[in-house]
Amino acid sequence: MSLLAIRDVSKRFGGVNALAGVTFEVEQGDILGIIGPNGAGKTTLLNCISGLYRPDAGDIRWETTSIRGLAPYRIARLGIGRTFQIVRPFPSMTVRENTAMGALFGRPGARLQPGAALNEADMVLDVVGLGEKRHYPVLRLTVPDRKRLEVARALAMRPRLLLLDEVMAGLNQVEIEQALEMVRRVRDSGVTIVLIEHVMKVIVGVCRRALVLNFGRTLVEGPPAEVLKDRRVIEAYLGQRYARDQEK
Amino acid sequence: MSVRRATYLVAGLALAFLVLAPLTSIDAAQQAGLPLLTDKLWFRIATTVAMFVVMASAWNIIGGLTGYASFGNVAFFGLGAYTAGVVVTNLNLPFALALVLAPLVAAAFAVIVGIPLLRLRGHYFAVATLGVGVAVGEVVNNIEPLGAATGLFLPIIRSDLLFFYLMLGAALLAVLTTWVILRTRFGYGLLAIRENEEAAAVIGVNTTFYKVAAFCIAAALTGIAGAIFAQWNSFINQDNAFAISDNVQMILMAVIGGTGTVLGPVAGAISLELIIQTLAGGGSGSVFSQIGLGVLLAVCVIFIPRGVIDFFGGRSRLSLRYFRQTLRETSV
Amino acid sequence: MSQFTQQVILGLLLGGVYVAVALGFSLVWGILNIVNLAHGALVIIGAYITWVLFTRLHIDPFLSLPVDALALFVIGYALQRGVINRVIRAPLLFTFLLTFGINLVIVSLLLLIFTGDFRSVTPAYSGSGLHLGSIVIPYIRLGGLAAALLLAGILWVVLNRTRSGTAILAVGADRDAAQLVGVDLRHMYALTFAIGAAFAGVAGGIISTFQSITPTAGDPYTLQAFVVVILGGLGRVSATVAGGLAFGLIEVLGQSAPGLSSSYANAIAFVVLVVVLVVRPRGLLGRLA
Ligand SMILES: Nc1ncnc2c1ncn2[C@@H]1O[C@H](COP(=O)(O)OP(=O)(O)O)[C@@H](O)[C@H]1O
Numbered sequence: 001m002s003l004l005a006i007r008d009v010s011k012r013f014g015g016v017n018a019l020a021g022v023t024f025e026v027e028q029g030d031i032l033g034i035i036g037p038n039g040a041g042k043t044t045l046l047n048c049i050s051g052l053y054r055p056d057a058g059d060i061r062w063e064t065t066s067i068r069g070l071a072p073y074r075i076a077r078l079g080i081g082r083t084f085q086i087v088r089p090f091p092s093m094t095v096r097e098n099t100a101m102g103a104l105f106g107r108p109g110a111r112l113q114p115g116a117a118l119n120e121a122d123m124v125l126d127v128v129g130l131g132e133k134r135h136y137p138v139l140r141l142t143v144p145d146r147k148r149l150e151v152a153r154a155l156a157m158r159p160r161l162l163l164l165d166e167v168m169a170g171l172n173q174v175e176i177e178q179a180l181e182m183v184r185r186v187r188d189s190g191v192t193i194v195l196i197e198h199v200m201k202v203i204v205g206v207c208r209r210a211l212v213l214n215f216g217r218t219l220v221e222g223p224p225a226e227v228l229k230d231r232r233v234i235e236a237y238l239g240q241r242y243a244r245d246q247e248k
Numbered sequence: 249m250s251v252r253r254a255t256y257l258v259a260g261l262a263l264a265f266l267v268l269a270p271l272t273s274i275d276a277a278q279q280a281g282l283p284l285l286t287d288k289l290w291f292r293i294a295t296t297v298a299m300f301v302v303m304a305s306a307w308n309i310i311g312g313l314t315g316y317a318s319f320g321n322v323a324f325f326g327l328g329a330y331t332a333g334v335v336v337t338n339l340n341l342p343f344a345l346a347l348v349l350a351p352l353v354a355a356a357f358a359v360i361v362g363i364p365l366l367r368l369r370g371h372y373f374a375v376a377t378l379g380v381g382v383a384v385g386e387v388v389n390n391i392e393p394l395g396a397a398t399g400l401f402l403p404i405i406r407s408d409l410l411f412f413y414l415m416l417g418a419a420l421l422a423v424l425t426t427w428v429i430l431r432t433r434f435g436y437g438l439l440a441i442r443e444n445e446e447a448a449a450v451i452g453v454n455t456t457f458y459k460v461a462a463f464c465i466a467a468a469l470t471g472i473a474g475a476i477f478a479q480w481n482s483f484i485n486q487d488n489a490f491a492i493s494d495n496v497q498m499i500l501m502a503v504i505g506g507t508g509t510v511l512g513p514v515a516g517a518i519s520l521e522l523i524i525q526t527l528a529g530g531g532s533g534s535v536f537s538q539i540g541l542g543v544l545l546a547v548c549v550i551f552i553p554r555g556v557i558d559f560f561g562g563r564s565r566l567s568l569r570y571f572r573q574t575l576r577e578t579s580v
Numbered sequence: 581m582s583q584f585t586q587q588v589i590l591g592l593l594l595g596g597v598y599v600a601v602a603l604g605f606s607l608v609w610g611i612l613n614i615v616n617l618a619h620g621a622l623v624i625i626g627a628y629i630t631w632v633l634f635t636r637l638h639i640d641p642f643l644s645l646p647v648d649a650l651a652l653f654v655i656g657y658a659l660q661r662g663v664i665n666r667v668i669r670a671p672l673l674f675t676f677l678l679t680f681g682i683n684l685v686i687v688s689l690l691l692l693i694f695t696g697d698f699r700s701v702t703p704a705y706s707g708s709g710l711h712l713g714s715i716v717i718p719y720i721r722l723g724g725l726a727a728a729l730l731l732a733g734i735l736w737v738v739l740n741r742t743r744s745g746t747a748i749l750a751v752g753a754d755r756d757a758a759q760l761v762g763v764d765l766r767h768m769y770a771l772t773f774a775i776g777a778a779f780a781g782v783a784g785g786i787i788s789t790f791q792s793i794t795p796t797a798g799d800p801y802t803l804q805a806f807v808v809v810i811l812g813g814l815g816r817v818s819a820t821v822a823g824g825l826a827f828g829l830i831e832v833l834g835q836s837a838p839g840l841s842s843s844y845a846n847a848i849a850f851v852v853l854v855v856v857l858v859v860r861p862r863g864l865l866g867r868l869a
């Protein structure tokens with residue numbers, strides 16, 4: 001039995017088919033990479049999983065039960081944490097307080113009090129490398145740091161599944177290396193990860209399996225190295241002419 | 249001494265005075281030769297101020313902590329007042345029962361309108377709640393047993409002292425409630441909703457429940473104030489129980505004092521109500537006090553959008569630079 | 581003719597008034613993102629101007645509409661340029677409070693100038709009307725509807741066929757981009773608000789022909805304008821027309837329902853508002869919100 005199973009999920013916005021029947025599964029302990037050009041439907045997919053959008057059709061299963069149409073907070077409490085591609089911190093709070101909110105609400109069993117949640121936040125902030133900046137107001141953080149904060153807040157929930165939406169976009173080489181290292185550490189601690197990236201290189205670095213989304217459909221699925229060589233993928237990213245030239 | 253300490257000290261002294269001074273009006277105290285510190289006017293103003301402290305603090309719970317600027321809280325006040333009217337006048341039951349029922353009725357109403365309305369945001373929520381205030385008043389104004397357009401008379405209880413202490417008690421309850429909320433998970437959940445509702449939802453905050461609960465608490469507190477007002481004033485109608493300008497006043501008080509803080513709405517209520525009373529007491533009638541309130545609204549909103557608490561304490565200081573900076577931030 | 585047909589005609593006539601009232605409100609909301617709580621007060625200023633011109637100079641109320649427009653245009657420009665522009669980037673609550681304060685000041689000033697007495701404009705033809713079978717349609721109500729539709733046409737032309745209109749729409753779509761291509765934001769905001777106020781003034785002139793006016797008579801119109809925009813959806817002139825006519829129908833038919841009366845006008849408006857907001861948050865007819 002897989003941890004998360006997506007079956008034929010579709011979502012329309014007016015005339016746009018943001019998702020047109022996507023199917024895949026995520027195994028416990030795995031890191032699944034999802035790539036695809038801008039507008040492919042990656043973020044919409046995450047929104048469907050985390051309950052912000054209700055899919056028009058299809059089913060989303062968590063272990064044995066369907067979570068389609070469940071309220072976001074209930075999905076969160078099952079152990080699914082996520083980040084936002086366009087970051088959404090709580091702006092009037094400090095880095096530490098932001099992170100503590102994840103521990104405070106995302107761990108239904110623990111029922112932490114605010115003080116304990118702050119201690120929890122300190123631990124998580126060290127993992128993502130924001131320990132030194134814990135007392136900063138979020139408005140003072142740089143964009144890469146805000147992305148780290150997204151991850152920290154989700155990690156503070158101690159999720160079983162972590163959904164990361166382009167947390168490495170805009171980072172430089174060194175920063176990407178650090179981020180990949182962090183993702184590996186999180187995986188090693190037993191968290192299953194779905195990693196959305198616009199950039200393929202990142203996926204190759206840590207994923208065992210990758211899935212390419214294009215126009216709301218699964219284009220290819222398989223080991224990253226093979227996926228990247230697939231002609232359809234190259235076409236999707238660079239256009240048909242480029243793909244033909246490559247083959248010659 | 250820090251600004252914070254000084255504030256608490258002043259607040260404590262003021263509270264002690266408020267609790268003790270009215271006692272000098274008791275016969276026994278007068279016979280003992282104590283100076284009379286409070287006359288009828290003092291009681292009227294002090295009770296009114298306390299009433300607005302309740303309303304502004306209650307509004308702060310939904311508007312300031314949760315970020316949903318309700319323009320319909322006055323409906324809770326009116327419902328509380330009319331609950332008291334029905335209990336005391338129509339049913340001939342003791343006023344004490346009204347004090348228990350009024351918050352329950354107001355809270356129940358908050359659940360009913362809160363569930364659909366709290367899904368709206370921004371202007372939509374503001375105007376929809378404004379509609380609640382107007383519509384409930386209008387409906388009450390059409391119901392015969394509630395006195396319709398004539399209004400409802402309650403048997404008079406003559407005791408300045410009683411109503412002052414009741415209203416002061418309600419005010420303390422409202423402030424204490426805010427203080428407790430801000431120290432609990434519940435309070436953090438409300439703040440998270442205010443700061444970013446979707447982010448709150450995906451970390452596990454039951455946003456609907458939290459919002460409705462906050463609305464309910466605000467409603468209950470406001471309802472208590474309404475019930476006390478009804479018996480104190482011994483006459484209620486659409487104009488005094490469902491006054492939209494009261495609703496705007498409570499918001500302005502919270503905003504001036506600093507939304508989201510415990511003592512901000514208190515400071516705002518005291519200062520604004522005293523100003524309004526002064527304007528109204530100038531002998532030129534209510535027109536000028538309305539103009540005064542209008543101008544005051546404009547000045548406050550334009551120059552101190554972050555509230556006086558922020559204005560005096562911590563981050564910014566009383567200076568021309570502050571004015572210029574806020575103007576730059578908010579204007580074109 | 582049946583009772584029902586009569587109600588429908590009355591509803592459309594009333595709807596015309598709502599169209600007139602809501603056009604300016606919708607423009608200001610759509611472009612400036614301000615829900616103008618002083619809109620009703622601006623409407624009533626227009627009504628008083630028409631009343632003054634009628635009683636002092638015996639000018640026909642419909643001929644005074646351009647004067648209303650001009651006067652309110654000036655007032656509106658000054659208000660936006662001098663006051664509202666200063667909080668345009670502040671959170672919604674603040675513009676809301678500010679316009680409420682402006683409303684308070686205007687209403688109080690009107691009270692000082694005109695007292696709270698009921699004032700009415702009664703041209704010679706105000707009693708007569710068009711006979712259609714058993715029902716009579718007052719000429720003034722027909723004139724009001726015609727004026728409202730004309731207003732809608734003018735607004736459409738201004739927005740879609742003039743340079744200033746294009747600039748206004750550009751500001752509404754993306755204020756930063758508009759500024760980058762050289763649009764003077766302060767002026768455009770003031771111009772937009774001025775146009776909105778001018779339309780409010782004309783609506784007030786129309787209203788004065790069939791309703792007694794007092795300084796506070798404008799307040800319900802603010803809520804009703806909001807409902808119209810919700811019904812039609814924000815953004816297009818045609819949406820406001822449809823929303824206004826629909827709301828007029830709903831109100832007239834609603835008030836004729838058993839147990840209800842005109843004293844429930846606000847309650848009906850509010851119920852419609854809530855139902856639409858909850859069921860179709862983007863408006864019954866519109867796509868933009
Ligand atoms: N809330 C929404 N309303 C309307 N259209 C949307 C919404 N969210 C996404 N879309 C559309 O769905 C498509 C997929 O978007 P998205 O999931 O954000 O893509 P990606 O994350 O892969 O870049 C895009 O065409 C986008 O415009």
Ligand SMILES: [Mg+2]
Nearest residue numbers: 042043044085
């Ligand atoms: Mg995306």
